Amino acid sequence: MASLQIIWSIFVKDLRVEWRNRETLASMCVFGLLIVFLFNFSFETAREETLRLLPAVLWVAIAFAGVLGFNRSFASERENSCIEGMTLAPVDPSMIFVGKMLANLLFLGIAEVVMVFAATLWFNFSFLPSLGELTLIAFFGTLGYAALGTIFGAIAANTRMREVMLTILQFPIAFWILMLSIDATSNAMRGDPGGNWAGGAARVAGISVVFTVASFLLFEYVLEE
Amino acid sequence: MVNKFLFLAYAFVWLIFILYAWNLSRRQAGLKKELDELKTRVSDSSSAPASRNAGA
Amino acid sequence: MDKKFPISLHFALTLAGLLVALYMIFLYAPEEMTMGEVQRIFYVHVSCAWPALLGFIIIFFSSIVYLWKRAQFADELAHATAEVGFIFCTCVLVTGPLWAKPAWGVWWAWDARLTLTFLLWLLYVAYLMLRSYMVNPGRAANLCAVVGIIGFVDVLIDYMAIRWWRTQHPQPVILGGPESGLDPRMLATLLVTVAVFTLLFFLLVRMRLRLAAMRRELSEIRHVLAFKMSED
Numbered sequence: 126m127a128s129l130q131i132i133w134s135i136f137v138k139d140l141r142v143e144w145r146n147r148e149t150l151a152s153m154c155v156f157g158l159l160i161v162f163l164f165n166f167s168f169e170t171a172r173e174e175t176l177r178l179l180p181a182v183l184w185v186a187i188a189f190a191g192v193l194g195f196n197r198s199f200a201s202e203r204e205n206s207c208i209e210g211m212t213l214a215p216v217d218p219s220m221i222f223v224g225k226m227l228a229n230l231l232f233l234g235i236a237e238v239v240m241v242f243a244a245t246l247w248f249n250f251s252f253l254p255s256l257g258e259l260t261l262i263a264f265f266g267t268l269g270y271a272a273l274g275t276i277f278g279a280i281a282a283n284t285r286m287r288e289v290m291l292t293i294l295q296f297p298i299a300f301w302i303l304m305l306s307i308d309a310t311s312n313a314m315r316g317d318p319g320g321n322w323a324g325g326a327a328r329v330a331g332i333s334v335v336f337t338v339a340s341f342l343l344f345e346y347v348l349e350e
Numbered sequence: 351m352v353n354k355f356l357f358l359a360y361a362f363v364w365l366i367f368i369l370y371a372w373n374l375s376r377r378q379a380g381l382k383k384e385l386d387e388l389k390t391r392v393s394d395s396s397s398a399p400a401s402r403n404a405g406a
Numbered sequence: 407m408d409k410k411f412p413i414s415l416h417f418a419l420t421l422a423g424l425l426v427a428l429y430m431i432f433l434y435a436p437e438e439m440t441m442g443e444v445q446r447i448f449y450v451h452v453s454c455a456w457p458a459l460l461g462f463i464i465i466f467f468s469s470i471v472y473l474w475k476r477a478q479f480a481d482e483l484a485h486a487t488a489e490v491g492f493i494f495c496t497c498v499l500v501t502g503p504l505w506a507k508p509a510w511g512v513w514w515a516w517d518a519r520l521t522l523t524f525l526l527w528l529l530y531v532a533y534l535m536l537r538s539y540m541v542n543p544g545r546a547a548n549l550c551a552v553v554g555i556i557g558f559v560d561v562l563i564d565y566m567a568i569r570w571w572r573t574q575h576p577q578p579v580i581l582g583g584p585e586s587g588l589d590p591r592m593l594a595t596l597l598v599t600v601a602v603f604t605l606l607f608f609l610l611v612r613m614r615l616r617l618a619a620m621r622r623e624l625s626e627i628r629h630v631l632a633f634k635m636s637e638d
Contacts, residue, residue: 284539286535332563335563339559340556343556346473347549353442353508356443360447360450370489371610374610377617378613388628392630
């Protein structure tokens with residue numbers, strides 16, 4: 126299918142550009158690690174407090190590292206006038222959206238793995254018992270977040286204060302994705318005492334899907350002249 | 351004596367609406383001035399007997 | 407609408423309404439037993455909350471109409487409503503703490519209404535910032551319409567999520583209570599004030615729309631002028 130090809134080529138292009146100097150990925154990982162480190166350093170990691178703090182710490186780190194990544198993703202497009210190229214190309218803009226979103230998703234996912242690994246060491250907490258559940262929650266949470274980041278990154282690229290504009294669009298709107306992800310993660314990490322882990326994950330997935338679909342449908346209006 | 355918070359709340363609400371209405375009228379006056387200026391320029395150039403034919 | 411309900415009439419009605427509302431708030435409605443005078447803030451607090459929400463609903467529908475029909479009026483309406491709605495929203499956020507502190511001892515509580523209003527306020531700020539920071543104003547309408555739509559989807563999600571969250575993390579009911587068991591005179595005062603503030607909301611939107619119409623006329627005249635210049 127032509128659409129899949131377009132998605133794939135945009136996705137691969139972003140990966141290739143990133144592979145050349147790996148700046149975006151590096152800064153996302155470092156930034157995320159820094160946040161996890163700061164929290165770890167300032168609080169004593171007795172077990173109960175860890176469980177209370179860790180989900181929030183991780184998702185805050187993901188949130189900020191994500192915004193960093195989304196900003197850079199469109200900054201390079203703008204510097205090289207790729208946005209005009211994308212606008213003029215006779216392809217369905219929504220496919221461009223999917224390609225870029227998947228790239229953002231991948232980069233943020235990699236940064237998440239790095240952060241979780243660091244958290245395991247520093248907080249002395251093992252994520253293995255609930256790894257499946259946590260991965261699912263992390264996937265859907267990051268998906269919705271990346272979808273919003275992609276479309277807002279494209280919108281903010283048209284403004285004078287791009288980084289601020291992206292942030293101010295992203296946080297009020299992605300707020301509940303983050304909140305519900307924190308809640309579901311916390312539940313899963315405790316071993317799901319209430320037995321309603323699935324409900325939490327479904328909520329995160331539901332909201333993320335809604336925002337992803339909305340972003341997908343509206344992206345063409347962002348690119349058109 | 352009127353409660354301090356009650357006064358502040360109503361004062362703020364009144365103030366912000368009055369300020370906004372004033373801001374609107376100021377912007378409107380500015381636009382009107384510009385509009386009038388341009389309108390006179392348009393009518394001047396209409397009445398001026400300058401050559402108008404799209405020449406060959 | 408200008409012929410059937412001229413702005414001057416609208417203005418006069420609003421002014422009269424405000425006077426009536428003021429009378430009812432301060433001289434007609436009884437004083438509340440536990441909170442005393444401060445409770446009178448409640449009338450203006452709630453009356454600003456409803457137009458703030460209505461504003462974003464209007465932005466949502468205008469944005470859809472704009473993307474669908476490319477009607478410039480829809481874009482102007484969205485922008486005007488955003489400015490006015492932002493003002494009302496700010497009023498809710500200022501009057502809330504001014505009421506909460508003397509009445510309940512805390513400046514703020516993440517109860518349903520205040521949380522929703524705060525998030526709504528952030529959305530208004532984002533929308534207005536996008537309008538002012540556009541590098542190429544010609545594309546502003548498109549982008550703002552997208553934000554208006556996604557923003558409203560977020561408002562709906564906020565509403566549902568806050569309600570669900572409160573069942574998990576119940577909080578003492580603050581600022582939401584008075585609707586239950588209202589003295590009939592208080593209820594009447596509240597309804598009148600809400601009606602008057604809604605009238606005020608639409609008045610300000612109309613005034614702001616006039617500005618947009620003038621701006622449109624200005625750019626049309628500039629085009630005509632530029633054309634004539636190129637002819638000479």
